[in-house]
Amino acid sequence: MEASRAQSLRVEQCTIAGSLRIPRMINGLWQLAGGHDTDIDISVAAEAMKPFRIDAGLWCFDMADHYGDAEVVVGQFNASTTNDSRKLTAFTKWCPPEDGEKSFENAEAAVDRALTRMGQRSIALMQYHIWDYSDDTYLHNLDHLRRLQSRGKIQHIGLTNTDAAHLEQLLHSGFPIATNQVPCSVIDRRVIQGNLASVCAEHGVGILAYGTLLGGFLTEKWLGADEPQDMEALNWSLRKYLRFIRAAGGWAPFQRILRCLASVARKHGIPIAAVATRWVLDIPVVSAVVVGCRLSQDSLTWAKLNLAAFSFALDEADRKAIAEAQRGLKDIPGDCGDEYRRPPYLTATGDLSHHLKETKAAEAVD
Numbered sequence: 551m552e553a554s555r556a557q558s559l560r561v562e563q564c565t566i567a568g569s570l571r572i573p574r575m576i577n578g579l580w581q582l583a584g585g586h587d588t589d590i591d592i593s594v595a596a597e598a599m600k601p602f603r604i605d606a607g608l609w610c611f612d613m614a615d616h617y618g619d620a621e622v623v624v625g626q627f628n629a630s631t632t633n634d635s636r637k638l639t640a641f642t643k644w645c646p647p648e649d650g651e652k653s654f655e656n657a658e659a660a661v662d663r664a665l666t667r668m669g670q671r672s673i674a675l676m677q678y679h680i681w682d683y684s685d686d687t688y689l690h691n692l693d694h695l696r697r698l699q700s701r702g703k704i705q706h707i708g709l710t711n712t713d714a715a716h717l718e719q720l721l722h723s724g725f726p727i728a729t730n731q732v733p734c735s736v737i738d739r740r741v742i743q744g745n746l747a748s749v750c751a752e753h754g755v756g757i758l759a760y761g762t763l764l765g766g767f768l769t770e771k772w773l774g775a776d777e778p779q780d781m782e783a784l785n786w787s788l789r790k791y792l793r794f795i796r797a798a799g800g801w802a803p804f805q806r807i808l809r810c811l812a813s814v815a816r817k818h819g820i821p822i823a824a825v826a827t828r829w830v831l832d833i834p835v836v837s838a839v840v841v842g843c844r845l846s847q848d849s850l851t852w853a854k855l856n857l858a859a860f861s862f863a864l865d866e867a868d869r870k871a872i873a874e875a876q877r878g879l880k881d882i883p884g885d886c887g888d889e890y891r892r893p894p895y896l897t898a899t900g901d902l903s904h905h906l907k908e909t910k911a912a913e914a915v916d
Contacts, residue, residue, distance in 0.1 A: 559857045559858075559860050559861055560607075560860065561573045561574070561575065561606070561607040561608065561857065561860055562574040562575075562831070562860055564756070564837045564838060566675070566706065566728050566729055566756045566837050567706045567726075567728035567729075567756075568754075570639075570674060570675070570705065570706060570728075572610045572639060572837075572838060573607060573608050573609065573610055573838065574831060574837065574838040574839065574860075575608055575827075575838060575839055575841055575856060575857070575859070575860075576608075576610045576611065576612050576641070576758065576838050576839065576840045576841070577602060577608055577610065577611045577612065577840075577841065577843040577853070578611075578612045578613075578760060578840040578841060578842045578843060579611060579612065579613040579617050579620040579623070579843060579845070580613075580614075580617055580786075580787075580842060581787070581842055581843065581844045581845075582595070582613070582617050582618045582619060582620040582623065582844075582845065590618065590619055590623075590845075592619055592622055592623050592626050593626060594845075594846075595619075595623045595626075595845040595846075596623050596624075596626035596627040596630060596845075597630075598845040598846060598847070598849055598850070599611070599623070599624075599627045599638060599845060600627070600631075601850045602638075602843075602849075602850065602853060603638060605850060605854075606850060606853045606854055606857065608853055608857075609637075609638045609639055610638065610639045610640075610641070610838075611624065611638055611639070611640050611641070611843075612640075612641045612642075612731075612758070612840050613640065613641070613642050613643070614642055614643035614644075614645060614677075614679075615642065615643060615644055615645060615660065615663070615664060616645055620642075621640075621642060621664055621667035621668045622667050623845065624638070624640045624667075624668045624669070624670075625666075625667050625668050625669035625670075626669075628668065628669035628670060629669055639674050640668055640670070640673070640674060641673075641674060641675040641676075641677060641708070641758075642664050642668065642673060642675075642676060642677070643676070643677040643678070643679055643710055643731075644657075644660050644661070644664070644676060644677070644678055644679070644691075644695075645678075645679040645681075645710075646660065646687075646691065647681075648681050648682055648685055648687065650687065651687070652687050652690040652691070654694045654697065657691055657694030657695060657698065658694070658698060658703075661673065661676065661695070661698050661703050661704065662703075664676075665703065671702075671703075672702055672703060672704065672705055673703065673704050673705065674705050674706065675705065675706045675707075675708050675728065675729065676695060676704045676706070676707055676708065677707075677708040677709060677710045677729070677731055678691065678692060678695060678707070678708070678709055678710065679709075679710045679711060679890075680709070680711075680712060680716070681890070681891070682891065683716055683891070692707070692720065692725055693725075695707050696725065696726065699726070706726075706728040706729070707725070707726055707727060707728060708727065708728050708729035708730065708731065708758070709727055709729070709730045709731070710730070710731040710732070710887075711731070711732055711733075711886065711887030711890050712730050712732070712886070712887055713744075713746070713884075713885035713886055713887055713888065714744055714745035714746040714748075714749045714885055714886075715745075715885070717730055717746070717749055717750075717755065718745075718749045718753075721749070721753045721755070727753075727755055728755065728756065729755060729756045729757070729758050729837065730746070730750065730755055730756075730757055730758070730886075731757075731758040731759075731760060731840065732746070732757060732758075732759065732760070732886035732887060733759070733760055733761035733794075733886065734757065734759035734760075734761065734762060734830050734833070734836065734886075735759075735761050735762050735763070735764055735768070735794075735826065735830060736768070736807055736811070736826055736829050736830075736872065736876065737764070737794065737795065737798040737804065737807060737876075737879055737882070738761060738794060738798065738882045739876070739881075739882075740881075740882055740884075740885060740886045741757060741759070741833065741835070741836075741886060742833060743881060744885050744886070746835075746885065746886055747833070747834070747835045750835040751834065751835050755835075756835070756836075756837030756838070757833070757835045757836045757837060758836075758837060758838055758839075758840055759830050759833075759836050759838070759839045759840065760839070760840040761791060761794070762826060762827050762830045762839045762840075762841065763823050763826055763827065763841065763842075764791035764794060764795065765785075765787030765788045765790060765791040765842070766787060766788060766842075767788065767791055767792070767795065767804070767808075768808065768811065768822060768823055768826040769821070769822055769823050770812070770821065770822055772808060773805075773808050773809065773812055773822070774805070777792075777800075777801035778792060786898040787842060787898075789898045789899070790896065790897055790898045793894070793896040793897070793900065794882065794896050797880070797882050797883065797894060797896055798879045798880050798881075798882055799878060799879050799880040802878075803878040803879050803880075806875050806878050807872075807875045807876065807878075807879070808822065809875075810871050810872055810874075810875035811825045811826055811872070813871065814864070814868045814871065814872070817868070818861075818862045820858040820861060820862060821855055821858055823855070823856060823858075823859075824855075824856070824858035824859040824861070824862070825864070825868075827839055827841070827856065827859035828859045828862070828863075828864055829864065829872060831859060832864060839859075841853075841856055882896075890902065
């Protein structure tokens, strides 16, 4: 996409929970957790955030308590930015371990820790991850978050990787759930194949979709390429989404999808990633997509390429072609988020080992 075209694009926006205005493309900071880059310079990363709002119109960032120094980077940015018109919107997550701790004091300490690290008085969206539905700790913790919301420490409460049944149960129990962050892509269609989309539509819950580019697999680089055989040679994102590709039928069906997306991309004069992103954005319950961002000198260049998703519309022929290519796929097992609770564990390591380590590390932060 030409630079002049990228500069003239207007980023689509949406409103979640009736009051919070955000761009429909959110910068995800999982890459700062490790497994992608090492020795993250907090000052350099914070400085790299500034052009996203000014030059790209992408002022919303998503992170979690276990994403390395991501919250600290936001704090550094906030400390160095005095102009309110250039402030960013930061979402984070609380993913507490299953240790039986259900107290309000523990929940407040977690929220206060995030506020301190981020240099903020209130968290725009605190997203909660449930490890085990059979353990009622999550009900206590969500009730604590609701109490902290009433005190102004949290503006909105969201969930991450929660299936349709438990989301609906929480909504009917009176919990004010604004969003649910789940994976969704042209090969992972669980949002629309199951009940999640209808539950969200009925209750006004916005989907924040991640994994839309399969960690970078849905790009020109992998068109016609051989399937990677050495998992250890891949970064965390590629390891994780190679498991998704294999769960969806394997490399051959994936390549058929990629060839189809490439054909649509050539027709519109845009990158493959823009087509894959647009397909997800066009799902009615999807409020925004979360696109990985490393906060390096090259980050803005990639961000501007991603903006091509806002430059065109998929026509009926495009949709039919993509749907035909999808016929060769297998359904990803279970509902959204099941990969974190039961086999097959579609994670970077193929189990929950690195997630548990990240969670413990986050709990150890003062």
